[in-house]
Amino acid sequence: MEIFFLWFAGTLILLAGYLGLLWWRPRLPFIKNKKGKSGHFQVRLTILFLLFALVPAVPLIFLVSSLYTGSMEILLMPKMQESLQRGLDAIKFQLEERAQLFEQAARRAPLTPELLAQWKIDFCLIWRRDSAKVQLTTVVGVDMINRQRGLAFGMDQILEVWGRTGSQLQSTSRKAAGGDSAQTNFCKVWLPRLSGAARRNGLPSGVAEMLLLSFPVDPYLIKTKQEIAEAARVYNTLALMKERFLRDKIIWSGAALAVMLLGAFSVYAARRFSQTLSRPIERLTATMGEVAGGNLQARADIPARDEIGVLVGSFNQMIDDLQMSRDKLLAAERLAAWREVARQVSHEIKNPLTALQMALFRLRQRFTAVNAERHDAAVINESFQSIEAELAGLRRLAGEFSDFARLPKAEPAPENLNELVQTTARLHEAGGPERVQIHLHLDPELPARPLDREQIKRLLNNLLKNAMEAAPNRRCEVRIMTRRQDGRAVLEIQDNGPGLSAAAREHLFEMNFTTKREGSGLGLVMVKRIVEEHGGTIAVESEEGRGTCFRIVL
Numbered sequence: 001m002e003i004f005f006l007w008f009a010g011t012l013i014l015l016a017g018y019l020g021l022l023w024w025r026p027r028l029p030f031i032k033n034k035k036g037k038s039g040h041f042q043v044r045l046t047i048l049f050l051l052f053a054l055v056p057a058v059p060l061i062f063l064v065s066s067l068y069t070g071s072m073e074i075l076l077m078p079k080m081q082e083s084l085q086r087g088l089d090a091i092k093f094q095l096e097e098r099a100q101l102f103e104q105a106a107r108r109a110p111l112t113p114e115l116l117a118q119w120k121i122d123f124c125l126i127w128r129r130d131s132a133k134v135q136l137t138t139v140v141g142v143d144m145i146n147r148q149r150g151l152a153f154g155m156d157q158i159l160e161v162w163g164r165t166g167s168q169l170q171s172t173s174r175k176a177a178g179g180d181s182a183q184t185n186f187c188k189v190w191l192p193r194l195s196g197a198a199r200r201n202g203l204p205s206g207v208a209e210m211l212l213l214s215f216p217v218d219p220y221l222i223k224t225k226q227e228i229a230e231a232a233r234v235y236n237t238l239a240l241m242k243e244r245f246l247r248d249k250i251i252w253s254g255a256a257l258a259v260m261l262l263g264a265f266s267v268y269a270a271r272r273f274s275q276t277l278s279r280p281i282e283r284l285t286a287t288m289g290e291v292a293g294g295n296l297q298a299r300a301d302i303p304a305r306d307e308i309g310v311l312v313g314s315f316n317q318m319i320d321d322l323q324m325s326r327d328k329l330l331a332a333e334r335l336a337a338w339r340e341v342a343r344q345v346s347h348e349i350k351n352p353l354t355a356l357q358m359a360l361f362r363l364r365q366r367f368t369a370v371n372a373e374r375h376d377a378a379v380i381n382e383s384f385q386s387i388e389a390e391l392a393g394l395r396r397l398a399g400e401f402s403d404f405a406r407l408p409k410a411e412p413a414p415e416n417l418n419e420l421v422q423t424t425a426r427l428h429e430a431g432g433p434e435r436v437q438i439h440l441h442l443d444p445e446l447p448a449r450p451l452d453r454e455q456i457k458r459l460l461n462n463l464l465k466n467a468m469e470a471a472p473n474r475r476c477e478v479r480i481m482t483r484r485q486d487g488r489a490v491l492e493i494q495d496n497g498p499g500l501s502a503a504a505r506e507h508l509f510e511m512n513f514t515t516k517r518e519g520s521g522l523g524l525v526m527v528k529r530i531v532e533e534h535g536g537t538i539a540v541e542s543e544e545g546r547g548t549c550f551r552i553v554l
Contacts, residue, residue, distance in 0.1 A: 099189035123150035412450030470497030
């Protein structure tokens with residue numbers, strides 16, 4: 001028992017030392033993790049594992065070892081071995097005593113088959129030793145079969161047991177009259193016949209004859225002796241094991257080893273479990289640091305399907321939302337800045353533009369009245385027309401800047417999208433079917449929905465105007481389609497223009513980007529802002545030479 005407590009105390013000291021190193025020196029090479037973080041979490045987890053493992057296990061191991069040792073002390077007492085041996089000796093004494101009584105009777109009467117039958121003896125053999133040799137002098141059997149069975153006991157066997165008393169229980173199978181096998185149980189007993197002087201002095205040197213006889217015994221007696229002999233053999237084996245266990249303290253050493261292995265397994269399991277928990281958290285913490293530093297492209301790539309996986313998924317979704325919010329904020333800031341620039345540009349252009357137009361008008365009137373007959377009058381009139389066209393372009397550009405700067409917040413009200421599309425299409429078709437042809441494919445079951453009427457008309461005008469300007473040298477054909485999709489309204493406007501390149505599609509909704517020579521780069525920006533004001537999305541599909549399709553989901 002002392003060795004158990006010594007080993008247990010040593011195990012506790014080793015565990016305390018390991019936990020102390022892990023707590024105070026977590027950066028040691030053999031215990032630190034990849035990030036060199038503190039091992040406090042691992043210490044707490046290890047202590048928890050040790051408590052769950054050792055608190056119930058140590059008393060149980062101690063109790064089992066004590067019970068096992070005590071049971072061996074109680075069950076394997078020397079008196080039990082003596083009792084088993086006495087039982088065997090009693091059976092042997094009973095059998096040999098019967099043979100001795102028969103031997104005494106044989107001294108008083110002739111040794112005949114009748115005497116054997118009276119004593120229920122199967123056969124009797126007598127060997128005699130003289131100065132020269134040992135020879136079989138008498139063979140008597142109840143019948144010839146038993147007589148032949150007695151002769152099977154050879155000379156070598158009798159010489160081995162000469163001068164000693166002993167017995168042997170045997171079982172043989174014999175065929176009965178009906179052909180069935182019958183089990184016969186008998187006992188062979190050999191004992192010396194001493195001369196008179198030797199018998200009086202008790203000296204074995206006076207053994208002149210050896211007597212061998214056999215008689216049947218009860219099967220229960222043989223079974224009992226076999227059971228006692230087996231019990232004695234098992235007892236002797238256990239006694240040897242007990243002596244070795246107690247002498248070498250194997251039981252308590254095994255108990256101490258079990259406690260050490262349990263403690264080592266607890267430490268290993270706690271370390272593995274803590275690493276399984278802490279590594280994803282450390283990687284998530286590192287990703288948080290990158291996000292805090294402004295890198296919104298960072299994502300936590302941690303393969304996990306449990307609660308850690310849910311946390312990682314939520315964190316990545318939060319970064320996506322944050323990036324989207326930042327992009328929207330930047331877009332709103334840029335839009336506000338451009339609106340302020342557009343307001344100032346529109347103001348700076350309109351102020352001198354009116355004066356220029358008035359001056360040009362007066363100049364043209366005076367020139368017409370005075371110099372109408374000059375030979376270069378046509379050239380001068382053409383110059384006046386060019387100046388007026390440029391001023392009209394500037395006025396149109398100022399108007400677009402003014403519209404962009406004044407674009408108010410959407411005020412939705414229930415409107416029929418099909419009716420707005422039809423009204424806008426009629427206005428553009430009024431310019432002449434040779435210029436534009438609009439094909440309408442409208443869903444008649446499209447319900448009314450909250451829309452800002454003026455902004456949606458402005459959106460349609462901008463997209464139709466772009467379609468017409470994209471095909472200046474040919475008839476423009478536009479297909480407008482409305483339909484329902486998952487509770488939303490889908491508006492598609494497709495033209496037969498030259499299409500857009502991949503680079504143009506990428507920057508199509510950016511400020512100051514235009515594919516037209518006289519474009520301001522504000523039309524599609526206003527279209528996108530109107531769509532977003534209505535909580536919708538806009539996408540463009542286009543290939544060079546195959547036209548362009550704007551798909552708006554409201």
